[in-house]
Amino acid sequence: MKPFYRILVLSLVVPLWVNAQTQPDEKSSFTLDESISYALANTVSVKNARIDAQMSEAKVKETFGIGLPQVSGSVALQHNPKLPRFYSKYTEGQPSIIDLSTIPGISNGDVVAFQNVFQLPSNGTAGLTINQLLFSSTYLVGLKAAGTYKDLAYKTEEQTQIQVLENVTKAYYAVLINNERISLFDNNIARVDTLLRNTTALNQNGFAEAIDVDRIQVTLNNLKTERLKFLNSQNLSLGLLKFQMNYPMEKDLTVVGNLTDLTVNENLFNEYEEGWDYKNRIEYKLLDTQRKLQELDIKNKYSNSMPSLSGYLNLGYGTQSPTIGGLFKTESNIPSTSEFGPDKWYPYTAFGITLNVPLFTGLQHTYQIQQSKLSLLKIQNNYNSLKQTIDLSIEQNTTVYKNSLETLKSQRENMALADKVARVTKIKYEQGVGSNIEVTDAENSLKEAQINYYNALYDAIVAKVDLDKAYAKLDPTKYAAQQPAK
Structure with a gap:
């Protein structure tokens, strides 16, 4: 063994041996x-x-x-391949969001199911919910x-x-x-x-x-x-x-x-x-x-x-799109000065208090x-x-x-x-x-x-x-x- 390696080994082994010899035994x-x-x-x-x-x-x-x-x-993404329909009863002389009188053969009292024009197939929400016990x-x-x-x-x-x-x-x-x-x-x-x-x-x-x-x-x-x-x-x-x-x-x-x-x-x-x-x-x-x-x-x-008594605060953002992929796009032809774009995630906020009063528990x-x-x-x-x-x-x-x-x-x-x-x-x-x-x-x-x-x-x-x-x-x-x- 070369002198250099012999010195290296001794420098590593000797301190360990000395430490083992000086390690105190457990009290007896x-x-x-x-x-x-x-x-x-x-x-x-x-x-x-x-x-x-x-x-x-x-x-x-x-x-x-x-x-x-x-x-x-919470963050939620949802896609509806088929959106639920809206139902409306036709009553002559009463206003309606959609003019049902133009439907051929419709008569007073009929119920009409029409396409959901108020919701897109895909929607997303991201928000916070804060609850505070008051009393x-x-x-x-x-x-x-x-x-x-x-x-x-x-x-x-x-x-x-x-x-x-x-x-x-x-x-x-x-x-x-x-x-x-x-x-x-x-x-x-x-x-x-x-x-x-x-x-x-x-x-x-x-x-x-x-x-x-x-x-x-x-x-x-x-x-x-x-x-x-x-x-x-x-x-x-x-x-x-x-x-x-x-x-x-x-x-x-x-x-x-x-x-x-x-x-x-x-x-x-x-x-x-x-x-x-x-x-x-x-x-x-x-x-x-x-x-x-x-x-x-x-x-x-x-x-x-x-x-x-407790209080709550809900706040977050929500959006809708024809496709899931559209939820992650922010491009829009609407001018940026418009309140409707170009960012398609819109904030929402709700707060209130809840009073729970037990009345009868049997x-x-x-x-x-x-x-x-x-x-x-x-x-x-x-x-x-x-x-x-x-x-x-x-x-x-x-x-x-x-x-x-x-x-x-x-x-x-x-x-x-x-x-x-x-x-x-x-x-x-x-x-x-x-x-x-x-x-x-x-x-x-x-x-x-x-x-x-x-x-x-x-x-x-x-x-x-x-x-x-x-x-x-x-x-x-x-x-x-x-x-x-x-």
Whole structure:
């Protein structure tokens, strides 16, 4: 290869290779806030809800456009091989465009069909039609309804975001707690493995029995087996988190966080109860918007019986010719100063207003209004039902949260005691004043206490998330500015 071509190839390939090496990989480590932001930006349900909200905005503009001038243009060419005839009744003594008395054999009262002398076989028109709505109560109500419909779409999007926030939070903490459990398994395995090696050395020197070694070996094998099972379960937890975030399943995902940052205590109740209002719940906002829409629907049905006023303007040009080809010619023997030529396309203009007054519609509007009022009554009844549902939800989740706090406190104390017992038992065994059975029992008790503690911790976190939802504290708007693009 010549030096010139070698340099050319390198100048093209090297920048591409460098760019590929420096291209950043997709983010794979997420905090809780980052997980929620990613989910709000990429979850299909949120995307669809956001599209619905955008569609509602387009619907508002569509409704607004009804009140703007409606302009349409048209061009028409027509040829009549046979023109329709004109008919006239002959009455003696009455004037007529054509003197029918010259027709042989005609008598008083006869109807004569004669050639169309007022129209040529080919004609063309080109014009504009402009319609403007001047007054319509239906249009005014429709504008308000379109705006309310947009509010409903955005509240529905918020409801979807709250659901995603709840699901991602629970899935995230499940993975985070499982990571802590795996670390505990590793510590327990390391501790039991050390105990096994020490006991094996004691057995070889005649200070411990072989059965002691076997018992510890069984404990160690069980720990390793349970850790393997737990790793498989953790993969499922990660899969669930990826699903809730709409994160690619084939890519690795790591959660970043610290359980010590969790706020799980009874001080939350005072914060929640202060300034609490049913209107904070998204379900209440949705119901309130539906009520407004139903009230506007009633107004719309009333407005259908009101008069409407519109104006119109038609303008354009028209011409006629013996042939189609003649429509496109402007030559004429008529002088240009004449009002009849030489241009054979002549303008026309018409304008006016139209008043439409509904008089009788077979009582359809009456019964439509009656149905809409009954639907509004159902919505008003739902207010009481929704309030009772919210009250019950708050009471239930408060009770569950309080119970989970008590359970968590108890399991934390049990885990600390079990850890203390395991340490003391191991020291006693190493000093020859304790038995091997006591050591294995203490290790099993510690493992069980640790499992119970983390189960209680996860239950407390889930209860807190449910309580946050009950008190309308799950706010997706604070993650809006953080949402990354996928």
